[in-house]
Amino acid sequence: MADMQVDVAIIGAGPAGVAAGIGAREAGAEDVLVLERDWDLGGILQQCIHPGFGLHAFKEELTGPEYMHRWIERAHKAGVAFLTNSMVFKMESDGSLWVMNPEKGVFHVTAKATVLAMGCRERPLGAINVPGSRPSGIFTAGTAQRFVNMEGYMPGHRTVILGSGDIGLIMARRLVWEGARVEGVFELMPWAGGLRRNIAQCLNDYGIPFYLSQTVIQVHGRDRLEGVTVAGVDEKRRPVAGTERYIACDCLLLAVGLIPENELSRMAGVDIHAATGGPVLNEFYQTSRPSIFAAGNVVIVYDLADWVSQEGVAAGRNAALYAAGILEKPVRRIEVRGGRNVRLFSPQNIVGSGDVTVYFRVLRPIEKRCRIFAEPGLFERRQRYVRPGEMNEIHLKGAALQALPETVTTITLDAEEV
Amino acid sequence: MTDKTFDIVIVGAGIVGATLARELSAYSLRVAVIDKASDIPSGASRANSAMIHAGYDDQPGTIKADFCPIGNRLYHELAAPLDFTLKECGSYVCGFDDDDRIHLEKLLEQGRANRVPGLEIISGETLRRREPYASGDITHALRAPTGAVINNFEAVLAFIDNAQQNGVELFLETELKDLLLSADGAEVVGVATNRGRLFAPVVVNAAGVYSDLVARMAGDDSFFIRPTRGEYYIMDKRIGSLVNSFFFACPTPKGKGITVAPTAENNLLIGPTSIVQPGRDDTSTTADGLAEVIDGARRLIPSIPLNMAITAFSGLRANPDTKDFIVNVLERPLGFVNAAGIKSPGFTSAPAIACHLVELMKDRLAKRISFIPDPTFIPERKHTPRFEMLSLEEKRRLAEADPRYAQIVCRCEMVTEGQIVEAITRGARTVAAVKIWTRAGAGRCQGGFCGPRVVDILARELGVSCEEITRHGGHSRYLVGKTKDYWFRGEN
Numbered sequence: 001m002a003d004m005q006v007d008v009a010i011i012g013a014g015p016a017g018v019a020a021g022i023g024a025r026e027a028g029a030e031d032v033l034v035l036e037r038d039w040d041l042g043g044i045l046q047q048c049i050h051p052g053f054g055l056h057a058f059k060e061e062l063t064g065p066e067y068m069h070r071w072i073e074r075a076h077k078a079g080v081a082f083l084t085n086s087m088v089f090k091m092e093s094d095g096s097l098w099v100m101n102p103e104k105g106v107f108h109v110t111a112k113a114t115v116l117a118m119g120c121r122e123r124p125l126g127a128i129n130v131p132g133s134r135p136s137g138i139f140t141a142g143t144a145q146r147f148v149n150m151e152g153y154m155p156g157h158r159t160v161i162l163g164s165g166d167i168g169l170i171m172a173r174r175l176v177w178e179g180a181r182v183e184g185v186f187e188l189m190p191w192a193g194g195l196r197r198n199i200a201q202c203l204n205d206y207g208i209p210f211y212l213s214q215t216v217i218q219v220h221g222r223d224r225l226e227g228v229t230v231a232g233v234d235e236k237r238r239p240v241a242g243t244e245r246y247i248a249c250d251c252l253l254l255a256v257g258l259i260p261e262n263e264l265s266r267m268a269g270v271d272i273h274a275a276t277g278g279p280v281l282n283e284f285y286q287t288s289r290p291s292i293f294a295a296g297n298v299v300i301v302y303d304l305a306d307w308v309s310q311e312g313v314a315a316g317r318n319a320a321l322y323a324a325g326i327l328e329k330p331v332r333r334i335e336v337r338g339g340r341n342v343r344l345f346s347p348q349n350i351v352g353s354g355d356v357t358v359y360f361r362v363l364r365p366i367e368k369r370c371r372i373f374a375e376p377g378l379f380e381r382r383q384r385y386v387r388p389g390e391m392n393e394i395h396l397k398g399a400a401l402q403a404l405p406e407t408v409t410t411i412t413l414d415a416e417e418v
Numbered sequence: 419m420t421d422k423t424f425d426i427v428i429v430g431a432g433i434v435g436a437t438l439a440r441e442l443s444a445y446s447l448r449v450a451v452i453d454k455a456s457d458i459p460s461g462a463s464r465a466n467s468a469m470i471h472a473g474y475d476d477q478p479g480t481i482k483a484d485f486c487p488i489g490n491r492l493y494h495e496l497a498a499p500l501d502f503t504l505k506e507c508g509s510y511v512c513g514f515d516d517d518d519r520i521h522l523e524k525l526l527e528q529g530r531a532n533r534v535p536g537l538e539i540i541s542g543e544t545l546r547r548r549e550p551y552a553s554g555d556i557t558h559a560l561r562a563p564t565g566a567v568i569n570n571f572e573a574v575l576a577f578i579d580n581a582q583q584n585g586v587e588l589f590l591e592t593e594l595k596d597l598l599l600s601a602d603g604a605e606v607v608g609v610a611t612n613r614g615r616l617f618a619p620v621v622v623n624a625a626g627v628y629s630d631l632v633a634r635m636a637g638d639d640s641f642f643i644r645p646t647r648g649e650y651y652i653m654d655k656r657i658g659s660l661v662n663s664f665f666f667a668c669p670t671p672k673g674k675g676i677t678v679a680p681t682a683e684n685n686l687l688i689g690p691t692s693i694v695q696p697g698r699d700d701t702s703t704t705a706d707g708l709a710e711v712i713d714g715a716r717r718l719i720p721s722i723p724l725n726m727a728i729t730a731f732s733g734l735r736a737n738p739d740t741k742d743f744i745v746n747v748l749e750r751p752l753g754f755v756n757a758a759g760i761k762s763p764g765f766t767s768a769p770a771i772a773c774h775l776v777e778l779m780k781d782r783l784a785k786r787i788s789f790i791p792d793p794t795f796i797p798e799r800k801h802t803p804r805f806e807m808l809s810l811e812e813k814r815r816l817a818e819a820d821p822r823y824a825q826i827v828c829r830c831e832m833v834t835e836g837q838i839v840e841a842i843t844r845g846a847r848t849v850a851a852v853k854i855w856t857r858a859g860a861g862r863c864q865g866g867f868c869g870p871r872v873v874d875i876l877a878r879e880l881g882v883s884c885e886e887i888t889r890h891g892g893h894s895r896y897l898v899g900k901t902k903d904y905w906f907r908g909e910n
Contacts, residue, residue, distance in 0.1 A: 037826060041709075090810075098810065102821035106814040126729030134731065136889035138898050140866045147870055153897040155882055178901050196775065231905040241707075250898065263830075314609035316598040317819035363674070 002107070003115075006031040006081075008316065008322045011099060011264065013045020015305045016312035017117030017295025021080035023316025024115070029323055031046055032080050033109065035099055037087045042068035043119055044142065046307060047140070047149045048172055052197075056306035064305070067158050071309060091268040095291045112323035114296050116265055116279065116294035117314050118257040118286070120301055122167070125219075128256050130162075132219030135226070139241035141167040141255040148357040149175060156251020160228050161185040162216045166303075166389075168255020168399065173202035184209040186216060190236055193255070193366045194389050195303060216252065225250050232383040250270035258301045265365050268292060275338075275347060276300045281347040282309045284327060285315035292320040300346040301358065303391050307359075334401070338416025339375075340384075341366075348412070362386045362415050375412045386415045419429040419614040421588070421647050422447040425724075425787045427609050427616050429594050429632055430624035432454075432463035433570070433765050434757045436577035438622060439583060439774035443584035444795045447787060450616050451578065451586060454593035456891020457851035459574035463765065464854075465701065465733025466648070467677060467690065468570045469664055472509060472562035473803070474529025474537060474721035475674065481743045485530045485767035485774070490564055492574070492769035499798035500580055501681040502572040509565030509664035510545060512718060513558040518668040522560045523717070529562065536563040551660045552789045565664050569682040570765060571854040572801060579844065581798040589846075590611065591891060597621060597635035599751050606636070606753030619786040620779065623757040627698050627736045629744075629758030636754040641744050643759060645698050646737040648690025649707035651715075654726040654862050658684035665718045674762065676714025678722070683857065688722065696736070703730045728862050737761045745771055747782040757777065801842040806832035827875070828868040830861025835875060842879040848889040849873065873897070 007029040010017045013036035024032045040046055045053070048064030055061055058070065058122040075082075080416040083101060090098035095114035099105040122140035137156050139147070144155040145167060157180050161168045164187040185203060192199055203210050211230075217239045219231040232243035262270075262277040269299045271288035278299040279287040285295050289405045295315035321327040330351035336358060338345055345360035358374070365387045372392050373380040378401070379394045386392060394413060428435045431453035440896060442449045453460065459906040485504040497504040513522050515652065522539055527535045541554045552559075557855035582588055582638050591613070598615065607619035625632040630643040658680055679687045691707045691714075708730055715722050738744060738759025748754040755778075757771055781788050803816060816836070817824035823836035833856045838846075841855035849865070852872050859865030859872065873896050877884045888894045 023682050037829065087829070090828070094713070100813070100817050100824045100826075102824045103818075105817040105821075105824055106810065108728050121863050124728065124862075124866055125862055126727055127725070129708065129727065129730070131708055131730070134699075135703045136894040139869070141860070143866050143869055147897060148901055151870055151884065152875070154899050154901055154903070162459060188639045202473065219702075220697065223888075224895065326748050 004033065004107065004109045007031045007248070008025050008113050008319045009034045009095070009314065010117065011097070012036065012043065012117035012119055012298070013041040013082060013084070014119050015045060015068065015071065015298065015308040016298070016315070017115070018068065018075050018393040019309040020115045020117055020119055020295055020319065021075045022071070022078050022314030023313035024320040025078040025080055026316040026375050027320035028056070029320035034080060034082045035086045035088055035097070035109070036082060036084045039085050040083060041084065041297055043070050047142075047418050049149050049169070050174070053191050053305050056304065057309055063133040066364065067305060078350060088264060091264040093269045093289060095289065096266065097307060100317070112291065114292050114321035115319050116292065116298050116383045117296050117312060118261045118264065118298045120260045120297040120368045124259040125254055128254070130219060133222055134225050135219070135221035137221070137225030137250050138219065138252045139254070141165065141171045141342040142255045143173070144173055148178060154178060154180065154224035155182065155253070156249070156261070158216055158249040160216065160230075160249045161249055161255060163187060163254055164193040164199070164210070164239065165255035165257060166198050168253055169194045169198040171253055172208050173312025174307065176206050176208065177357065182208045183213055185248055186211050186214045188215040188233060189213070192389055196387070196389070198388070200221040215239070218360065219252065225252055228252055236276065247334045258297065260298050260301065264297060265298070275343045276346060278346070282351045283347045284318045285311070285347070285351065288321070291322060293322070293347070300344055302359070307391075312367055328354070334404070334408070335410045337410050337412045338414050341415050342413050345413055350396070350401065353402060356396045356398070356401065358394045358396065358413060359391050360394065360413050361391055362388055364388070369418050370415055371418050372415045373413075375414070376408060378411060381411055382418065421615045421617065422450070424450045424616055424618040425643065425866040426450070426620045426622060428622045428624055429609065430627050430816070431458045431578060431588060432461050432624060433577070433768040434626070434760050434771060435622070435624035436574045437768045438624065438757065438775055439581035439586045439770040441776050443586045444791045444792060445791045445830040448792070449579070449581070449586040449619070449796050450587045450589060450600065450618070452592040452594065452611060455592065456888065457590055457785060457846065457848050457854060458590070459571060459854070459871040462733050463574050463626070464737055465569060465650070465731050465779045466570060466765055467679060468567050468681060468687065469587050469679065469766070470504065470566040470675070471766045472529065472537070472565040473532050473763070473766070474525045474560070475560060475669065475763065476528070476532065478528060478531040481745060482763060482767060483905055485743070485770035486763045487532055487534050489763070489767040490566070490768035491568070493514045493568060493766070496769065500576040501799060502576040503569040505680070505682045507565065507567055507663045507680055508561060508563045509548070509666065511666045511668060512545070512552070512556045512562040513556065514555050521668050522558055525560055534562065534564065535567050537561065542574070547663060549663065551721055553718055553720050555905040556718070567664060567679055568765075569864060575855065576799065576801065580796070580803050583799055584795055592624070592745050594632060597632070597754070599731065604750055604752060606751045613895070620753045620755060620774070620783055622757060625758045626760070629736060633756060633758060636748060636751055638748060638756070639755070641738050641740045641759060644694045644737045645696070645700070646735040646741065647693045647695050647707070647732050648854070649703045649711055649730065649732040650687060650689030651708065651727045651730050652681070652713055653686035653722070654728050655684050656725065657726045658686050660686055661720065667718060669713070669871055675709055676717070677789065678715045678719050685728070686722070690733070696732065701732045701734060707732070708859050726798050729864055735761050736764070743767065743771065745774065747778055753786055754781065785845070788898070802837045802844070805834050805837060827871045828856070828858035828861060830863050831857040833858040838872060838875050839879055842876060847880065847888050848888050849876065849896060
């Protein structure tokens with residue numbers, strides 16, 4: 001197979017990658033190639049058949065496949081090239097890629113700029129240390145979602161859901177619709193992992209019990225899952241003796257967190273942020289390797305696909321500018337830091353002269369009047385609450401950043417009561 | 419299955435049964451191997467430390483001490499022709515104080531008596547120069563360069579696969595119900611199973627954790643097995659390079675203790691605990707056990723991060739009350755052979771036990787079966803290609819020859835559809851068997867992405883519906899039905 005040379009190569013055709021393709025073409029890149037390992041475009045949104053997408057991007061409520069369909073149409077019109085069934089199995093430090101697919105075999109793609117848009121994956125049972133047997137009937141919520149929505153199969157009749165991430169909440173409702181029983185959603189933390197609207201629409205509307213500060217402490221069953229033992233936990237998240245109870249079930253779904261998928265980024269030598277697990281970025285979506293850009297859940301896990309698409313467009317645009325040699329050159333370097341209640345945020349440094357949006361999540365919820373802010377004195381907004389399940393945006397004005405004295409080299413983000 | 423006749427029936431397709439079957443397949447003998455599991459290896463051969471021990475642990479004069487170093491050498495010789503993964507990594511037994519130092523000296527002497535090559539005691543400083551993550555509290559370590567790690571799944575498959583190529587018949591999901599004896603009880607005539615009878619003048623008991631129960635069927639109550647649970651964690655490949663060698667602490671009366679080891683595929687394996695339990699198939703993990711594993715492992719390598727665990731499992735050792743292997747031919751009933759209680763270093767010793775058993779049978783059972791070398795014996799076999807391990811050029815060639823080798827199914831371990839189809843062609847019937855053959859689902863996402871694809875490919879290749887596919891046989895169906903079905907069935 002002939003090797004390929006393009007201006008911008010993009011890994012992944014989910015919401016971030018498709019949008020990055022559009023952004024790159026619109027910014028003038030000639031050859032823009034999106035590589036997708038699945039047989040269809042759209043990434044995980046192919047299986048997200050519930051509504052709730054597009055409220056920001058299109059001002060209307062769409063399902064995942066409808067939402068992606070619009071973006072894919074736009075990408076085709078913009079002249080973005082796609083290769084499906086194509087696995088990038090190796091990435092060099094210059095951003096060039098080793099790819100294979102059944103039609104072309106193994107081939108090499110070199111690009112002037114590359115965009116990482118691989119998304120994230122779900123944390124499995126082994127990663128959360130639940131003891132017991134290993135019967136069938138234990139799935140991550142996303143795997144179950146694929147089986148139900150795309151393959152047409154049921155993962156179980158009586159389900160317990162561990163973790164209150166959004167996919168788990170969506171699947172609780174989905175399984176009820178399919179006639180299964182959902183015994184409850186159990187969340188280790190004293191607050192919900194997913195969006196408040198999903199708690200209301202997926203659990204409360206269907207009378208599905210939601211238990212905070214409780215977790216699964218044992219899995220039972222040799223061949224097929226027979227039940228789980230759940231227990232309350234103390235403030236250090238240790239099970240409290242005497243609170244154990246057995247719940248018969250044949251299915252356990254896990255919605256216990258998403259991990260940005262950065263195996264290729266590591267291979268290419270891109271710096272990975274210890275807390276987010278994604279590449280360290282500047283506001284141009286540029287990684288520590290200047291020709292490699294990144295957008296979407298591969299960077300930090302977003303709440304909404306709309307935001308991922310928006311970031312994808314911007315990352316693609318910057319990758320195209322870089323490929324053409326006209327991306328703004330760094331003028332300084334300011335580190336972004338999280339304050340006491342902030343661990344996850346992106347970008348992590350600011351190098352240019354323009355306006356910058358920083359996304360972040362709080363560690364602990366504040367359920368009263370509070371403010372989110374960026375020190376020193378760059379931004380402040382009052383809010384009615386902040387919650388770990390809901391991402392915050394901070395807008396920094398280029399002029400204000402420019403006006404900072406040279407001695408200021410860090411900006412601190414935080415949220416606190418007022 | 420209708421009744422069949424063989425020369426030898428081996429009960430148990432663990433490493434002992436597998437190595438023996440392969441050894442016997444070099445002769446013109448009709449050999450059957452039965453196992454109650456749906457996929458092999460099951461039992462202790464599936465869940466263990468995957469260590470090929472050097473052989474210094476065992477008291478000179480025991481059967482173990484004889485077999486372990488020979489087994490070690492045989493694995494090194496057979497890794498290439500039988501195409502299983504063996505990684506020469508060497509091992510360290512770590513001491514933390516003067517008492518341990520004395521113990522290490524004793525192991526060194528013992529090892530020399532057992533003819534283990536290359537042993538030496540090094541200082542903690544020397545150890546940490548070679549292994550920078552080793553604990554600062556380690557004062558001395560016994561180095562054994564011949565210690566190795568093996569892909570235990572591949573090894574069992576390799577021996578069985580090669581035996582099958584040479585005519586051995588494997589019967590899975592076939593459980594021994596009784597031993598068939600002559601009317602006077604003096605001779606073995608075969609076995610009764612859940613799937614019919616297999617007649618044979620020789621029956622070998624390689625039933626692992628069940629071997630005492632099988633021996634009872636022959637009236638042999640000379641030993642009993644205390645199933646001993648060992649729990650483990652497997653950690654992400656990203657931290658596989660925390661150690662280059664297999665790490666032991668000084669052994670205690672309970673066993674070799676918690677170890678830290680690189681696996682043949684560069685994951686990190688930590689464990690096992692050692693808890694005697696009554697149940698013979700309860701391989702659950704426990705909160706206490708897993709906590710003990712972490713504590714024990716961090717004593718050797720303090721920086722092991724818990725959040726890098728990808729899965730936990732437990733195995734049951736066939737721990738005999740006799741403390742040594744039980745390898746013998748009974749006088750009565752004649753034709754009954756024990757290869758029982760093969761506890762650590764059982765996996766290592768198995769090929770040596772197999773050779774020894776063949777000699778023993780030639781000597782003692784010559785009247786019942788004749789050992790005529792089979793001139794058509796093929797001593798080698800190939801595993802399914804390990805796509806991830808191939809060079810770029812080899813990948814390219816394979817992908818061009820068969821496009822299914824260019825279709826990745828398991829992202830984490832880079833397993834292609836071609837490998838999965840080949841594994842199914844060669845006998846894999848369950849999701850677990852596909853994982854054992856190919857490592858699809860053995861990576862950091864634990865089958866989250868590839869699970870649905872593997873189920874789909876299994877169903878397609880086997881010509882059944884997805885609902886019939888099981889995780890590991892028995893009642894372990896992966897899925898419970900189609901969507902919408904239930905509303906119509908009114909089961910809710």
